[in-house]
Amino acid sequence: MARVPLYKAAEAELVRRIESGEWEVGRRLPNEFxxxxxxxxxxxTMRRALMSLEAMGYLDRKPGRGTLVSLPGKAExxxxxxxxxxxxxxxxxxxxxxxYRARAGARGAGPEEADLFGAAxxxxxxxxxxxxxxxxxxxxxxxxxxxxxxxxxxxAVDLADLLAGAGLSPQGITDSLTAAVxxxxxxxxxxxxxxxALLVLTRTATDPEGRIIARQTLRLIADGVTYGP
Numbered sequence: 001m002a003r004v005p006l007y008k009a010a011e012a013e014l015v016r017r018i019e020s021g022e023w024e025v026g027r028r029l030p031n032e033f034x035x036x037x038x039x040x041x042x043x044x045t046m047r048r049a050l051m052s053l054e055a056m057g058y059l060d061r062k063p064g065r066g067t068l069v070s071l072p073g074k075a076e077x078x079x080x081x082x083x084x085x086x087x088x089x090x091x092x093x094x095x096x097x098x099x100y101r102a103r104a105g106a107r108g109a110g111p112e113e114a115d116l117f118g119a120a121x122x123x124x125x126x127x128x129x130x131x132x133x134x135x136x137x138x139x140x141x142x143x144x145x146x147x148x149x150x151x152x153x154x155x156a157v158d159l160a161d162l163l164a165g166a167g168l169s170p171q172g173i174t175d176s177l178t179a180a181v182x183x184x185x186x187x188x189x190x191x192x193x194x195x196x197a198l199l200v201l202t203r204t205a206t207d208p209e210g211r212i213i214a215r216q217t218l219r220l221i222a223d224g225v226t227y228g229p
Contacts, residue, residue, distance in 0.1 A: 010039050010049040018058050018069055026179045026199040026222025029067040060179045068179040068197055090224045097137060101128040102153035106145050117212055119144035125151035128189055135190045137220040147213055159203045159216045168213060170205035177201055177227060190221060197222040
């Protein structure tokens with residue numbers, strides 16, 4: 001039997017840890033030297049394995065910012081409005097996000113947004129959310145102004161509940177999950193260290209004709225947060 005190259009063995013173990021949930025999305029990995037010691041391989045071997053996982057979409061590597069666990073293809077999942085997948089704490093309980101600061105308004109849609117929504121103007125809600133009293137997430141919700149002239153600053157954080165409260169009934173909601181780190185302004189807004197690992201959840205609601213009626217983007221501090229059934 002042919003001997004498995006060391007980098008392939010390291011690669012397989014890295015994938016196993018990510019797919020099993022042992023390494024959650026948004027987790028910042030140790031540097032190559034530390035990982036090489038843990039896996040008992042050379043730094044060059046570990047670098048090759050990490051590069052392979054980055055190409056497959058399991059890792060998001062940013063020079064000077066570290067290596068973050070991601071998901072291939074942004075791990076898109078389509079679910080009915082009462083989604084089976086949700087954000088939870090490490091104990092499996094709902095996060096219980098609360099509104100700390102909010103600002104609602106309307107603005108012109110950018111080129112990408114105009115293509116997405118098929119609308120020139122959007123109603124927008126930007127909020128800072130807390131978890132157990134500490135700032136934990138930044139949220140933005142956008143809805144075509146023609147559908148909803150104004151968004152309630154105290155509306156539910158759950159997108160399906162928010163839309164239902166506004167009289168809108170989405171046919172489905174699609175989740176897209178990626179990893180990121182905080183910018184300087186986000187670090188200030190969340191009162192956290194620069195380059196703190198984030199879990200970025202984008203939820204897109206569609207009507208029965210498949211038209212997009214709302215998009216919610218949550219940028220959450222990843223520590224102690226999981227996503228799943």
